[in-house]
Amino acid sequence: MSRPTDLDRxxxxxxxxxxxxxxxxxxxxxxVREWHAPAGAVVFDVGDPCEHVALTSEGAIRVSKPxxxxxxxxxxxxxxxxxxxxxxxxxxxxxxxxxxxVVERDVRGxxxxxxxxxxxxxxxxxxxxxxxxxxxxx
Numbered sequence: 001m002s003r004p005t006d007l008d009r010x011x012x013x014x015x016x017x018x019x020x021x022x023x024x025x026x027x028x029x030x031x032v033r034e035w036h037a038p039a040g041a042v043v044f045d046v047g048d049p050c051e052h053v054a055l056t057s058e059g060a061i062r063v064s065k066p067x068x069x070x071x072x073x074x075x076x077x078x079x080x081x082x083x084x085x086x087x088x089x090x091x092x093x094x095x096x097x098x099x100x101x102v103v104e105r106d107v108r109g110x111x112x113x114x115x116x117x118x119x120x121x122x123x124x125x126x127x128x129x130x131x132x133x134x135x136x137x138x
Contacts, residue, residue: 007034010110013057014081016130017110024124032110037103044101050090053117056080059107065099075099080109083134091117 007029011017020028035054037043044050046066057080064072078084078101086099091114112120120127 007032007110010034010057010108014055014109016055016081016083016127019126019130020124024120024127028112028116028120031116032112034108035111036106036108038106039103041103042100043103043107044087044097044099046097046100048097050087050095050097051114053083053088053091053112053114054109055083055112056107056109058109059103059105061101061107062104063099063101072100077104083131085134088131088134 011025011029017025017028037059039059043054043061056078059080061078061084063075063078063084063086065075066072075086084101087097087101090097121131122128
């Protein structure tokens with residue numbers, strides 16, 4: 001039996017990835033990129049292109065909508081294992097972010113390249129259903 005790697009531990013905290021069949025999970029592990037950001041970092045902002053899907057395994061991100069008076073309206077907080085519905089919508093629409101994401105507690109996670117996400121949406125029904133279920137849950 002092999003020892004779990006950091007990536008194994010990261011996947012274990014993200015149900016969307018942890019529930020993948022072994023062969024699919026192995027392929028995904030080869031293509032993802034690990035990432036981290038410190039508290040206070042802006043990880044996406046209004047107008048930024050959305051070309052991948054990032055999933056967090058630690059920390060929290062404040063997702064908000066900037067308004068004309070310079071304030072932000074809090075939409076939700078993104079916690080470990082939860083896909084961000086606004087970034088998912090931006091990605092699926094081949095668009096740009098309409099919201100801002102600011103790290104509240106240091107974040108760690110993985111970035112899934114856009115092409116990989118598109119393949120998983122087509123070839124892996126449970127992945128597609130779990131990702132789309134996040135829209136209903138919010």
